[in-house]
Amino acid sequence: MKTSRIILLIIIPLLFFLFSKVSAQKQNRIYLSGEWQFSLDSAAIGIKNKWYLKNFSETVILPGTTDENKKGNKNTIFTTAHLSRIYTYSGAAWYKKEIYIPEFFSNKHVTLFLERTKETNVWIDSLFIGSSRSILTPQIFQLPPNLKPGKHTLTIMVNNDQQAFPQETKGSHAWTEHTQTNWNGIIGKIYIEAKPINHITDIQISPNYQKKRISAKVKIFSTHNEKAKISLHAETWNTKNKHNAKKQTYPITLHKGINNIELSYYLGKDALSWSEFDPELYRLTAILSTGTEQDTSITNFGLREFKTNKNQFTINGIKTFLRGKHDACVFPLTGYPATEAEEWRKIFKIVKSYGINHYRFHTWTPPEAAFEAADIEGIYLQPELPIWGSVNTGNEPLLSYIKETSQEILKSYGNHPSFVMMALGNELSGDSIVIAHIVENLQQQDSRILYSSGSNNFLGNKGRIGKEDFFVTCRTRQSTDSTYARNVRASFSFADEFDGGYINGMYPSTRRTYTQALSGCTVPIIGHETGQFQILPDFKEINKYTGILRPANLEIFKQRLAQNNLLKQIEDLHFASGKFAAICYREDIEMALRTPEFGGFQILDLQDFPGQGTALVGLLDAFMESKGIIEPFEFSQFCNRVVPLALFDKYCWNNDEVFLSTIKISNYAEKTVGKQTINAYLSNDSGDTIAKQQWYTLLQNGKLNHIGEFEVSLKSVKKSTNLTLSISIEGTPYQNKYKIWVYPKRNILQKQNITICRKIDKQMFNLLKEGRKILLLPDSKEIEKVSVGGMFSPDYWNFSMFKSISESLNRTVSPGTLSILTDPSHPLFLDFPTESHSNWQWWSILKNSRPIILNNLKNYIPLVQVIDNIERNHKLGLIFEFQMGKGKLLICSCNLDNIMDKPEGSQLYNSILEYMDSPHFSPHVQISEPELFNLFNSEIKNTEIKGVKNITSYE
Incomplete structure (x- = not known):
């Protein structure tokens, strides 16, 4: 029995080896995934000591990284700046595998294909094959033509220490620990491929949508001069609308060496086009016949024309609006981007459900799988070079790298119809003439796509640079006023724009x-x-981190909240800050949609950015999963091909006014829609219709359609209420809703049993001792040291980064708050309708406030709490109450006197007085004179906040 087992142990591997050889003879690729020998080379001595000749005792699995294989240094330094790698390593690492070259690879053109890696050096046995520093495109190495069949040793040294790269690349999202991590390894496909000696080395396809044909630039290698022929055949493969173009054969004459041949191929009058609306793809099969040999090359393409028409983009002659998402390569399980098309299709299907049709890749270019998935799903892609810094004449290493990398990207991915735009990098500075010249060279080199000089170069202050095809920016020119007239987004840091x-x-x-x-x-x-x-974190996300990254940033934030006794509120804090962020995202998006002839936006972000100090700015978490804040259908009501829009002067009204709204519809659907019925309703919170109007009109494509005016007298509204304006296009899913607030017009109530005080003094304490009701409206200057500034919108990006930037530039630091948190059912709000979070009726209130720091009141929850950012982490009160002896005290740190001209201002004042005059005013928390005095006079302990360095200068 024992002998039989031994024989089986010998025979089974032998059969497997023989079977592998037979299988290899039936294919032209040998895939190299699996176990490889491995060794770290932290001292960088491997090349000098000829490590390509030695065996290594350790092993790893490829494709994969040192992190996934638990190689490198066990991390002991954790930070809030970004997610933390469990294993870290920067430097050279060696990978070695025994390979078998089959007989039928003899007299073939044999190459090694590495889909994505870092800087490499490659050896076959003792022979050096070559090196590469292509980190955003495949690395392809030609193996020796005289390589004998049989066993050989393939050795690859991968170096991720960045020394071979220009300084201006090192902060990009192609490298940084803040997003995909600076991993070491090889990911994606790894294989050796054999092609005939005379073979097609490359095909670049340029579609001509108008003429229904393509230009195929075919690069062919030939060993000698000879007559040959090449055939082209295209057919659709991903659509029910099948189209099979007629095969064409072209006689050609080859010369020894590289041949560049351009062929024109007519697809037929019924050829199908590619767009976001109908992403129909062709598969082009090119067969080169030379003597007795044939070489086949298969390439996907789409028949499309992505151009500009003045201030707007067009796809196949139809105006489109880019509803874009920023992508920083956030893959929290692997630390590197997905290389399978299905993974990217899953991502793109999620964003499409939110109305997104465009992706901008911030200073990186994704693997081919992303382009393949975007082709299928109909997403317009803008990859970028990994450049973030200054581009100047004389910097030859950088200029050479830009030229080299841009050509690699265009060659590798240019056939994909989803690849419609490219930018040189993010927030570039330096010499605008040099930058413009690079763009012009690219435009002349490859006209299939549109080019930008970079995203937000010079922070928009220099305007459009040169002849770039489109302009990605936060502002369109330099200006010194505070009217925001140059801005093309609605939110900024305080370091970058007055009042945000x-x-x-x-x-x-x-x-x-x-x-x-x-x-x-x-x-x-x-x-x-x-x-x-910003949105406060949902700490349930911590359990999702089962890969190579540890969410130490979230763990630290969780500890901080617990120390300040805020952790018990985290679900409410997270939800309130998230709901309000969604409201602000909506306004930013709608402002773009209601601008005639605007090109689009690139939102930052639908997804959390767990780096640069931890920017939890996403409505989805880092895993692209919902936070439960807003569902796709609700988001797509204001982010879609067709969006009904209401234009009105303000959100808060008195009932003696007439509500006037202009109804418009942004239509970027595939075509002009025939006459449609548009309905507008104004209803109360019980669902009763107050007013309605209907229009029957044509909705033209590619424009903001004016529908009409909706005018409603508000006299019928007798009490404070929240009304909803609903607009819908009958028989379609397109609808939108707006909240407005209406209050009875009246003067400030006079309450004889309520005393209004402006400061804490003996008189106030004596009145409380007498059992009086006191409304304390403290002077903002007197509470400055125990409060934070008033702010409506959620803090921008993250507090730590822009606090340090503002301080370094001697500019105002953002107040840093996120939203209110309150109980809408509390009696205080009987005449001041509100949700648990901020909405537009709170704008003037919050802007004229100074929320008071209540950190010492551990278990106390104010009536209106203001949510602080995760870095500073204060417990803040806007409206709160105490019992003091026989007296009752309500404190409001909003300067109500400043906003009496606003309907919401006078109404809040009256609501406070009515609440205090009612039996409901019965504070549960007792406070003493010393405790109250200390609340307004004690020194506040602030957490030390270390800023995260930003590459861009805001000077």
Whole structure:
């Protein structure tokens, strides 16, 4: 029995080996995934000591990384700056595998294919094959033509220490620990391929949508001069609308060496086109016949024409609006991007459900799987070079790298119809003439796509650079005023714009547009990194981190909340800050949609960014999973091909006014829609209709359609209420809703049993001792040291980064708050309707407030709490109450006197007085005179906040 087992142990591997040889003879690729020998080379001595000749005792699995194989240094340093790798390593690492070259590879052109890795050096046995520093495209190495069949040793040294790369690449998302991590390894496909000696080395396809044909630039290698022929055949493969183009054969004459041949191939008058609406793809089969040999090359393409028409983009002649998402390569399980098309299709299907049709890859270019998936799903892609810094004449290493990398990207991915745009990098500075020259060279080199000089170069202050085809920016020109007239997004950091931009800096209205900023610009403008509204974390996400990254940042934040006794509120804090962020994202997006002839936006972000100090700005978490804040259907009501829009002056009204709204519909559907019925309803919170109107009109494609005016007298509203304006296109899923607040017009109530005090003094304490009701409205200057500034919009990006930037530039630091948190059912709000979170009726209230720090009141929850950012982590009170002896005290840290001209201001004042005059005013928490005095006079202990360095200068 024992002997039989031994024989089986010998025979089974032998059969497997023989079977592998037979299988290899039936294919032209040998895949190399599996176990490899491995060794770290932290001292960088491997090349000098000829490690390609030695065996290694350790092993790893490829494709994979050192992190996944638990190689490197066990991490002991954890930070809130980004997710933390469990194993870290930077430097050279060696990978070695025994390979078998079959007989039928003899007299073939044999190459090694590495889909994605870092800087490499490659050896076969003792022979050096070559090196590469292509980190965003496949690395392909030609093996020796005289390589004998049989066993050989393949050795690859991968180096991720970045020394061979220009300084300006090192902060990009192609490398950084803040997103995909600076991994070491090889991911994606790894194989050796054999092709005939005379073979097709490359095909570049340029579609001509108007003429229903393609130009195929075919590169062929030939060993000698000879006559040959090449055939082209295209057929659709991913659509029910089948189309099989007629096969064409072209006689050609080959010369020894590389031949560049351009062929024109007619697809037929019924050829199908590719777009976001119908992403129909062709598969082109090219067969080269030379003597007795044939070589086949298969390439996918789409018949499409992505161009510009003045200030807008067109797809196949139809105007489109780019509803874009920023992508920073956040893959929290692996630390590197997915290389399977199905994974990317899953991602793109999620974003499409939210109305997104465009992706901008911030300073990186994804693997081919992303392009394949975007081709199928109909997503317009803007990859970028990994450049973030200054581009200047004389910097030859950088300029050479830009030229080299851009050519590699165009060659590798240019046939994909989803690849419609490219930018040189993010927020570039330096010499604009040099930058413009690079773009012009690219335009001449490859006209299949549109080019930008970079995303938000010079922070928009220099305007459009050279002849770039489109302009991605946060502003369109330099200006010194505070009207925001140059801006093309609604939110900014305080370091970059007065009072943080439109949403925080101007009284709310839905009539604002970016029209002034578009003045004088003749190419499409895309709003750069729209949004960036912070949301407190959902700590249940911590359990999702089962891969190579540890969410130490979230763990640290959780500890901080617990120390300040806020952890018990985290679900409510998370939800309130999230709901309000969604409201602000909506306003940012709608402001773009209601701007005639605007190009689009790139939102930052639908997904959390767990780096750069931890920017939890996503409505989805880092895993692209819902936070339960807003569902796709609700989001797509204001982010879609067709969006009904209501334009009105303000959100808060008195009942002696007439509500006037202009109804418009943004239509970027595939075509002009025939006459449609549009309905508008104004209803109360019980669902009763107060007013309605109907229009029957044509909805033209590619424009903001004016529908009509909706005018409603508010006299019938007798009590404070929240009304909903609903707009829908009958028989379609397109609808949108707006909340407005209506209050009875009246003067401030006079309550004889309530005393209003402006400061804490003996008189106030004596009144409380007498059992009086006191409304304390403290002077903002007197509470400055125990409070934070008033702010409406959620803090931008993250507090730590822009606090340090603002301080370094001697500019105002953002107040840093996120939203209110309150109980809408509390009696205080009987005449002041509210949700648990901020909404537009709170704008003037919060802007004129100084929320008071209540950290010492461990278990106390104010009536209106203000949510602080995760870094500073204060417990903040806007409205709160105490029992003091026989007296009752309510404190409001909003300067109500400043907002009496606003309907919401006078109404809140009256609601506070009515609440205090009612039996409901019965504070449960007792406070003493010393405790109250200390609350307003004690020194506040602030957490030390270390800023995260940003590459971009905001000077």
